[in-house]
Amino acid sequence: MKNARENPPSDVFCNRSPARSGEIHSDLKKLLKEKGRLEKILATDATPKKQLTIYFKGNAAKWYISEDGARAYLPKSERDEAVRLAKFAWCRARLSEINTEILACQRYLRVFRHSSSHLQILLKNKEFCNLIGESSPDIEEWKNSSFQKNPTHPEHLQYTTNTGLCVRSKSEVLIATSLEKYAIPFRYECLLDTPSGPIYPDFTIMHPKTRRLYIWEHFGMIDNQAYSAKSLPKICTYSQLGYFPNDNLIMTFESKDHPFNLPEADDLVRKYFLSEALK
Numbered sequence: 001m002k003n004a005r006e007n008p009p010s011d012v013f014c015n016r017s018p019a020r021s022g023e024i025h026s027d028l029k030k031l032l033k034e035k036g037r038l039e040k041i042l043a044t045d046a047t048p049k050k051q052l053t054i055y056f057k058g059n060a061a062k063w064y065i066s067e068d069g070a071r072a073y074l075p076k077s078e079r080d081e082a083v084r085l086a087k088f089a090w091c092r093a094r095l096s097e098i099n100t101e102i103l104a105c106q107r108y109l110r111v112f113r114h115s116s117s118h119l120q121i122l123l124k125n126k127e128f129c130n131l132i133g134e135s136s137p138d139i140e141e142w143k144n145s146s147f148q149k150n151p152t153h154p155e156h157l158q159y160t161t162n163t164g165l166c167v168r169s170k171s172e173v174l175i176a177t178s179l180e181k182y183a184i185p186f187r188y189e190c191l192l193d194t195p196s197g198p199i200y201p202d203f204t205i206m207h208p209k210t211r212r213l214y215i216w217e218h219f220g221m222i223d224n225q226a227y228s229a230k231s232l233p234k235i236c237t238y239s240q241l242g243y244f245p246n247d248n249l250i251m252t253f254e255s256k257d258h259p260f261n262l263p264e265a266d267d268l269v270r271k272y273f274l275s276e277a278l279k
Contacts, residue, residue: 025242028105031098032195032240038095045088052085109242142206143185150189150200171218171260172202175252178265184208184273186216194237201238207273214272215243216250223255 042048053064053071063074063082074082157166161176165188172188179186185208189200192215203216215238221227235245243249250268254260 024105024108028102028109028240028242029193029195031102031105035095035098035102036195038091038098041091042088042095048088050085052082052089106240106242110244139185139206139208139211143187147187148191150191169218169220171220171252171254174260174262174265175203175216175218178262178269179203179205181266182269182274184269192241194241196237199234199237205273212248214248214250216252216268218260219251219253220260221255222253223257 047067049067051066052074053066055062055064063076065072065074065081065085156168159167159170159173161167161173161180163180165176167173167176167188176186176188184205186203186205188203190204192199192201192204201215202218205214205216206212207214217234217238219227219231222231235249235251238244238249245251250272252260252264252268
């Protein structure tokens with residue numbers, strides 16, 4: 001008789017690929033969106049200390065309102081109030097549950113973000129993936145497939161790279177030029193959904209070896225107070241979605257006295273996408 005381990009079930013490889021982190025990113029976005037919706041609902045609660053308590057005597061339910069240690073009977077004629085309090089109680093409980101799930105997702109992503117595992121090396125091999133029934137991310141397909149671009153102020157796309165890509169600043173030309181020079185696949189201003197609405201990172205990049213997604217955000221007027229004030233919330237949003245500075249979130253800055261340059265862009269491309277540790 002053959003050892004059962006020689007013939008693993010067909011679904012044994014499910015959920016074993018690095019794409020799992022993408023699923024966690026997606027789950028996290030949904031949780032953050034639901035959290036925001038629940039917080040808005042709870043913010044409308046004019047009496048947050050009131051709690052609905054339900055007691056049963058046989059099959060008959062009695063409603064009571066508890067507040068600051070005192071309890072008052074709520075007659076059935078005030079069903080609307082009971083429904084209101086029940087809904088708020090559900091929202092509070094669900095929000096607590098969501099916060100726990102968000103924390104779990106963020107912890108997972110903090111661990112997973114450093115994964116350059118043997119599994120990822122195997123999954124880069126298309127023939128290996130065919131043998132086990134897994135799919136390997138196709139870089140060219142990702143690079144060339146259509147995506148939703150930033151629709152705002154297309155008239156600001158005044159700068160052009162050597163390959164004809166139109167961008168919004170001279171510094172973005174330098175970043176795009178460096179990525180193109182080293183054949184790093186990227187998308188310019190690709191839609192990223194967040195709980196607070198859609199944003200369009202400057203560059204969304206797929207690592208050529210690990211297939212992991214990175215964001216490169218260039219802050220071009222960091223010496224401008226109003227501009228700087230808008231930058232921090234964006235960085236916080238990226239972190240909530242699992243993009244962390246000095247990991248899979250690349251941030252570059254410049255001011256009037258310290259302009260961004262091509263050697264700096266090249267150094268970062270080599271550091272994040274061409275280092276020996278990832279080859």
